[in-house]
Amino acid sequence: MKMDDxxxxxSDEPQKLRDxxxxxxxxxxxxPGTVDEAMVRAAQEHFGQKKDVEAEESSPVPVEALVxxxxxxxxxxxxxxxxxxxxxxxxxxxxIAATIFYFARTGSALAGDLNRDGAVDVIDAMxxxxxxxxxxxxxxSADVNxxxxxxxxxxxxxxxxxxxLERSGS
Amino acid sequence: xxxxxxxxxxxxxVVAPRAAEFAVYDVYIDSGTEALAAYQLKISDxxxxxxxxxxxxxxxxxxxxxxxxxxxxIQRDVIKVAAFSLAARDKLPSGRVRIASLHVEVGPGLTxxxxxxxxxxxxxxxxxxxxxxxxxxxxNQ
Numbered sequence: 001m002k003m004d005d006x007x008x009x010x011s012d013e014p015q016k017l018r019d020x021x022x023x024x025x026x027x028x029x030x031x032p033g034t035v036d037e038a039m040v041r042a043a044q045e046h047f048g049q050k051k052d053v054e055a056e057e058s059s060p061v062p063v064e065a066l067v068x069x070x071x072x073x074x075x076x077x078x079x080x081x082x083x084x085x086x087x088x089x090x091x092x093x094x095x096i097a098a099t100i101f102y103f104a105r106t107g108s109a110l111a112g113d114l115n116r117d118g119a120v121d122v123i124d125a126m127x128x129x130x131x132x133x134x135x136x137x138x139x140x141s142a143d144v145n146x147x148x149x150x151x152x153x154x155x156x157x158x159x160x161x162x163x164x165l166e167r168s169g170s
Numbered sequence: 171x172x173x174x175x176x177x178x179x180x181x182x183x184v185v186a187p188r189a190a191e192f193a194v195y196d197v198y199i200d201s202g203t204e205a206l207a208a209y210q211l212k213i214s215d216x217x218x219x220x221x222x223x224x225x226x227x228x229x230x231x232x233x234x235x236x237x238x239x240x241x242x243x244i245q246r247d248v249i250k251v252a253a254f255s256l257a258a259r260d261k262l263p264s265g266r267v268r269i270a271s272l273h274v275e276v277g278p279g280l281t282x283x284x285x286x287x288x289x290x291x292x293x294x295x296x297x298x299x300x301x302x303x304x305x306x307x308x309x310n311q
Contacts, residue, residue, distance in 0.1 A: 114296075121290040122210040123298065126254035130296070133256060159238045162210055162290075163250040166242070 112144040112158040125158040191276045192223075194308040195284070197251070199269050201291060201301040205262035207232075208254035208292035209269060211303055215247040219280035222249050228269035232257050237270050247282075250289070259294045271308065 077085070114124045128142050129152060137150045145157040161167060199209055222243055227234045232255035243249035251270055255262060276282060284305045291301035 117298075119290070122208045122252040122254055123290050123292040123296050125252075126208045126256070126292060127296040129254070130256060159252055159254075160240075163238050163240050163252050165240045165246075165248065165250060 112142055112154070112161065114142060120158055121162045122159060125155045125162065128158060129155040190278055193274055193276050194226075195272045195274060195282070195305050196268050196308050197228075197270045197272065197286070198266050198304045198306070199288070199291070199301050200266040200304070201264055201293075201299055203264055204293050204299040204301075205259050205264050206267065206269075206291065206299070206301065207257075207262055207294045208252075208290065208296075209237075209288065209301065210250065210252035210290040211286055212250045212289055213248070213272070213284060213286045213303075213305065216283040216285050217280060218247045219277045219282045220247050220274040221245050222247065222272055222274050224273045225249070225251060226271040226273065228267065228271075230263040230267050230269070232262055233267075233269045252290075254292070262294065266304075272305075 110118070110120050112120045112124050112128070114127045117123075128150075131137070132151055132155065142154050142158075143150050144154045144161075147153065197211065197213065199206060199211075222245070224244070225236050225239050227236045233253055235253070237251040237253035239249055239251045249272070253269070274282070286303040286305055288301050288303050291299050293299045
């Protein structure tokens with residue numbers, strides 16, 4: 001049979017069937033809302049969601065809403081994005097590790113620890129006083145008293161912290 | 171009668187509360203042959219027999235001023251003192267030198283048991299040096 005001939009009536013088909021199919025095409029089927037509701041309920045029972053249906057009965061939800069949910073389509077993820085997804089855990093791990101490393105480094109560099117021996121003591125105060133006296137204030141991150149400038153006051157502050165009885169390690 | 175009086179006064183001398191003693195304890199640092207430019211000490215009394223009243227400077231010109239200390243140490247038996255000098259190497263002390271003195275009140279009948287630790291000692295330029303600390307009571311006040 002040719003493709004163009006497919007709409008042509010086939011003489012082999014029974015006449016009754018042909019008539020029935022023609023009627024079906026002409027008639028519009030009306031499916032009442034109760035049928036939809038029954039189908040949804042049956043489907044939910046079938047998938048073990050009877051409890052949800054009972055809950056819905058106690059707080060009725062419009063059938064339209066259920067139909068709407070049933071029509072939700074799965075979200076399609078762009079393949080290009082999906083390619084990046086597998087790198088996300090690695091990127092997150094690197095970010096976390098870098099953050100921990102950064103804070104560990106900055107934490108170990110105590111404010112006023114000029115000789116980087118891990119302790120803020122009288123020697124740091126002396127080193128700072130010497131540098132301030134020589135006018136070497138650039139490159140020093142020793143504004144210990146946070147007054148916006150590096151001067152003898154910072155050296156005094158370091159000394160005060162060194163002898164503070166309530167500081168840890170004293 | 172005389173015997174009774176003597177016994178009474180003897181008993182009084184033993185039982186009567188003794189007054190607290192005021193004393194000065196000199197703090198020495200021995201840096202050997204190294205010039206001492208900075209020190210930081212922690213001094214405490216293991217017996218808690220003293221109350222620190224004030225701190226005095228040392229004998230050497232570079233450390234003649236009273237060292238830095240925490241005001242909270244006053245009336246307590248523990249203190250941290252620290253000082254530095256920016257003087258030239260030949261103006262700095264070496265060997266055993268008195269760097270500070272502690273004026274204390276000693277509890278009646280008690281003798282302090284000092285525990286002194288050198289937390290930091292430095293030479294010119296901030297170089298760390300080793301030093302020993304000792305404390306002795308000043309007798310001729």
